[in-house]
Amino acid sequence: MDDLVLARALHVLGVIHWIGGLAFVTLVVLPLSRSEAGGGLVLFQAVERRFSTQVRLSVPLVGATGFWMTWRLDLWARFADTEYWWMGAMLGLWLLFMLLLFVIEPLMARRAGPDDPTAAIRRLLLAHRVLLAAAAATALGAVAGTHGFSF
C-alpha cells in the first residue's frame, strides 16, 4: 500500500473514533446526565475520563497523518485559499482539541467540582453541541472538497 493511501486511511480512522465519540457524548451521554437527578455529572465525568484517554491517541494520529499528506502532496498553499476553507477548518479544529485535551483539561482536573452540577451540565452540553456542529461541517467540507466539489 502506498504511504499516501495508508495516511488517508489512518486519518479517516482517527476522525471516526474522535468525532464519533464526540457525537456519542453530545447526543447520548450528556442528555442522559441532564435527566439524572444528582448523579448526572458523575456519569458524564466517568465516560469523559475514559474517552479522553483514548482520544489523546486518535487526535494526534489525525494531525500526524494530515500533515504527512499536506507535505507529500505539497498542499500548504491551500491554507491561504478560501476555496479550501475546509483545510483551515481541519487545522483549526485540530488545534482547538489539542489545546483542550493537553492543556485545558489537565488544568481543570486539578480544580474542585462545580457548586451547581445542573448548570455545569447545561454549559457542557452547549459547548459540546457547538464543537460537534463545527466538526460535522468540517468533515462534510473535507470529504466533498477532497472528492472534487468546488465551494
Ligand code: HEM
Ligand atoms: C492538523 C490537522 C489536519 C490536517 C493537516 C489535515 C489534512 C488533510 C489532507 C491533506 C487531506 C487530503 C486532502 C486531499 O487529498 O485533497 C485530508 C482529508 C480529510 N480530512 Fe483532514 N486534516 C486535519 C484534520 C482533520 C480533522 C480535524 C478532520 C475532521 C473533522 C479531518 C477530516 C478529513 C476528511 C474526512 C478527509 C477526506 C478523506 C477522503 O475522503 O479521502 N481532517 N485532511
